[in-house]
Amino acid sequence: MKRLLLAVLAALLALAAAGYWFVMQTRAGQDMALEFATGALTAPAATPPADTLRVVMCGTASPLGAVGRRACVAVLVGKRFYLVDAGAGSGQTLTLERIPAQHLEAVFITHYHSDHIDGLPNHNQRSWVAGRPAPLQVVGPPGIEEVVAGFNRAYAQDRQHRIDHHGEDLLPPALGVMQPRVIEPGVVHDADGLRITAFVVDHSPVAPAFGYRFDYKGRSVVVSGDTVVTPSLESMAAGVDLLIHDALSEPLVSAMAARANPRMQKVLVDVLDYHAHTTDVAALAERIGVRKLAFYHLVPVPQNTLMAAIFMRDIPDSVVLTEDGMTFDLPGGSEDILVDGQRG
Ligand SMILES: [Zn+2]
Ligand SMILES: [Zn+2]
Incomplete structure (x- = not known):
């Protein structure tokens, strides 16, 4: 009996090895696998249910660290x-998550540090090529006109090359030019059940710096942008379903500063009072009744499990350390918050 089992096991292993060789080393096997894989890779992700507020973390990193994509939070409604x-x-990240780029409605910028705007031309180009039906709106505090005009000018040749290559029917020139919109704090979008509110945060000496709140079907999300814990954020985030807050690990940044050269030491010490410390954000969330707290814009980005453990030191287990591609679903008419499809 034992011999028979061993023989069956050996036969299965040989079959698996032969299958692996067929797929990896023969044209027929590669083509077969390609047909299967491209179908899966190019199919768009399923649209969220109509009453669900969905958040996809498209960038969770800060400039401090060698891994991760930089600040970006996608909010999906239908x-x-x-x-x-x-x-x-x-x-x-959005490509990997297979979110159809042509449905990008607008980009809300919190402030004009490079790590918050340096992917803007890419979002504009990919949504234009995918068939976005209107120029991309880029919304932000005063200063947005200059940022958008600069990018539009820098990418003028790129746009023309693409129009020359693919034709104006496929790429209407006017749709490749981003449109700035200057906003003041308050409700900045209110249509089809979705309300977006801008509010001032404290990222001194950077001013103005905004955070944004999204309300849809009784569910709510606040994205802090870069800030320390500040009263305006406390009132906007009181009782919110999901607070996505920038977070700095004081033990990690201090350890890095202690070993840095004098120049970088000055930079790291300056950074300490300009992003919210993890423990301060956790205390805030507890104090104002946030239902789910998630850290992003991680300062520094944990590169391994040890760093992640130190980052989350003294932080309740319920708090989420976000990663690129992580998804939160907030279904209407419920109190559920699903993290990557699981009840969090
Ligand atoms: Zn900043
Ligand atoms: Zn930043």
């Missing part, structure tokens, strides 16, 4: 989606 910030690499 097919439409909105971005809060457009950090470098964040378009790749």
Whole structure:
């Protein structure tokens, strides 16, 4: 009996090895696998249910660290989606998550540090090529006109090359030019059940700096942008379903500063009072009745499990350390908050 089992096991292993060789080393096997895989890779992700507020973390990193895509939070309502910030690499996350780029409605910028805007041209280009039906709206505090005009000018040749290549029917020139919209704090969007509210945060000496709140079907999400814990954020985030807050690990940044050269030591010490410390955000969330707290814009980005453990030191288990591609679903008419499809 034992011999028979061993023989069956050996036969199965040989079969698996032969199958692996067929797929990896023969043209027929590669083509077969390609047909199967491209179908799965190119199919768009399922649209969220009509009453669900969905958040996809397109960029969770800060400039401090060697891994991760920079600040970007996608908020999806049905097919439409909105971005809060457009950090470098964040378009790749949306590609990996198979979110159809043509449904990008607008980008809301929190402030004009490079890590919040350096992926903007990529979002514009990928949504234009995918068939976005209107120019991309880029919304932010005063200063947005200059940022958008600069990117539009820098990418003028790129747009023309693409129009020359693919034709104006496929790429209407006017749709490739981003449109700035200057906003003041308050309700900045209210249509089809979705309300977006801008509010001032404290990222001194950067001013103005905004955070954004999204309300849809009785569910709510606040994205802090870069800030320390500040009263305006406390009132906007009181009782919110999901607070996505920038977070700095004091033990990690202090350890890095202690070993840095004098120049970088000055930079790291300056950074300490300009993002919210993890423990301060956790205490805030507890104090104001936030239902789910998630850290993003991680300062520094944990590169391994040890760093992640130190980052989450003294933080309740319920708090989420976000990663690129992580998804939160808030179904209407319920109190559920699903993290990557699981009840969180
Ligand atoms: Zn900043
Ligand atoms: Zn930043």
